Amino acid sequence: MLVVMQQEATEANIQAVIDRLVEMGFTVHRSTGVMHTVLGGVGPIDDFDPAAFEVMDGVKECHRIVSPYKLASRRFRPSGTVVRIRNVEIGGDQVVVMAGPCSIENAEQIERAAEQVSKAGAKVIRGGAFKPRSSPYSFQGLGEEGLRLIRGAADRHGLLVVSEVMDHTQIPLMLDYVDILQVGARNMQNFNLLRELGKIRKPVLLKRGISATIEELLLSAEYVMAGGNYEVILCERGIRTFETYTRNTMDISAIPVVKKLSHLPIVADPSHGTGRRDKVLPMARAAVAAGADGLLIEVHPDPDHALSDGAQSLHPAQLTELMSQLSLIATAVGRAL
Numbered sequence: 001m002l003v004v005m006q007q008e009a010t011e012a013n014i015q016a017v018i019d020r021l022v023e024m025g026f027t028v029h030r031s032t033g034v035m036h037t038v039l040g041g042v043g044p045i046d047d048f049d050p051a052a053f054e055v056m057d058g059v060k061e062c063h064r065i066v067s068p069y070k071l072a073s074r075r076f077r078p079s080g081t082v083v084r085i086r087n088v089e090i091g092g093d094q095v096v097v098m099a100g101p102c103s104i105e106n107a108e109q110i111e112r113a114a115e116q117v118s119k120a121g122a123k124v125i126r127g128g129a130f131k132p133r134s135s136p137y138s139f140q141g142l143g144e145e146g147l148r149l150i151r152g153a154a155d156r157h158g159l160l161v162v163s164e165v166m167d168h169t170q171i172p173l174m175l176d177y178v179d180i181l182q183v184g185a186r187n188m189q190n191f192n193l194l195r196e197l198g199k200i201r202k203p204v205l206l207k208r209g210i211s212a213t214i215e216e217l218l219l220s221a222e223y224v225m226a227g228g229n230y231e232v233i234l235c236e237r238g239i240r241t242f243e244t245y246t247r248n249t250m251d252i253s254a255i256p257v258v259k260k261l262s263h264l265p266i267v268a269d270p271s272h273g274t275g276r277r278d279k280v281l282p283m284a285r286a287a288v289a290a291g292a293d294g295l296l297i298e299v300h301p302d303p304d305h306a307l308s309d310g311a312q313s314l315h316p317a318q319l320t321e322l323m324s325q326l327s328l329i330a331t332a333v334g335r336a337l
């Protein structure tokens with residue numbers, strides 16, 4: 001349930017509502033917006049009378065939420081969530097581009113990638129140190145050494161770092177090196193991992209599972225948020241359908257659907273969404289036109305020799321071209337790049 005406080009509600013009014021909710025068995029999550037404080041009550045009870053709250057001092061309205069997710073729902077924070085990391089805002093006016101190789105391979109590769117990504121105007125470098133590969137014989141990532149390399153390269157080129165955490169035991173290590181912890185598609189419903197990520201206070205980039213519905217994606221976000229970590233960025237990365245031409249089917253419509261259902265920022269990953277570098281640019285354009293808050297793009301200094309996902313990795317010059325085309329589209333939809 002959600003209690004929206006009046007603009008002029010006092011701290012004492014807010015506390016009285018919190019006390020009442022706690023007394024009824026709810027766990028209370030507080031969101032302070034520009035105009036209103038919203039109190040989200042998560043609990044087993046659904047047979048209460050909203051009017052009992054609406055008559056309390058300072059209360060504007062009270063809603064029973066029927067969707068299974070509450071903290072991730074748009075009503076919890078109608079104005080939308082902006083995830084701020086240093087000078088970068090995800091979910092604000094700017095479309096934020098996160099780009100880099102699929103995997104961190106060696107010092108030279110990630111250094112060159114960081115230089116190219118930063119020159120192109122992206123704000124965040126991506127690169128996996130722990131790789132969820134379909135085959136156990138494929139390159140599995142450099143582990144901590146990879147994290148050390150990407151952090152160094154990012155710092156030299158003024159970039160933030162996003163990298164995948166595959167297991168909850170890796171969280172302390174990741175916290176030392178990265179700015180955003182990515183949960184991969186295969187782990188979207190690893191509920192132990194999600195719960196542990198709820199305990200940290202760093203942004204989480206949650207990718208949609210290969211066969212996950214939008215509701216399941218939002219419920220996974222709810223797991224993280226229920227632990228008190230509200231900094232969740234969703235990612236549409238394509239879903240598995242009967243189509244085989246592309247690696248996945250990029251579900252562009254998920255972007256406006258999520259925007260309506262949730263206050264969380266959503267970025268799009270057309271690299272995994274299509275699996276082909278020639279389709280990345282058109283899908284990136286479509287994603288920004290559809291309202292994506294950012295893009296996750298694979299780019300490699302030498303994609304033909306990449307240790308993973310070379311076919312979908314852009315050449316550096318293609319990233320530069322993508323940035324210039326996207327800036328036109330971003331402007332057309334009232335955003336900036």
Ligand code: PEP
Pocket residue numbers: 102128132183184185186207237272
């Ligand atoms: C990745 O971003 O490199 C990755 C493995 O993505 P996904 O989990 O979407 O397959």
Ligand code: MN
Pocket residue numbers: 102103272298308309
């Ligand atoms: Mn990849």
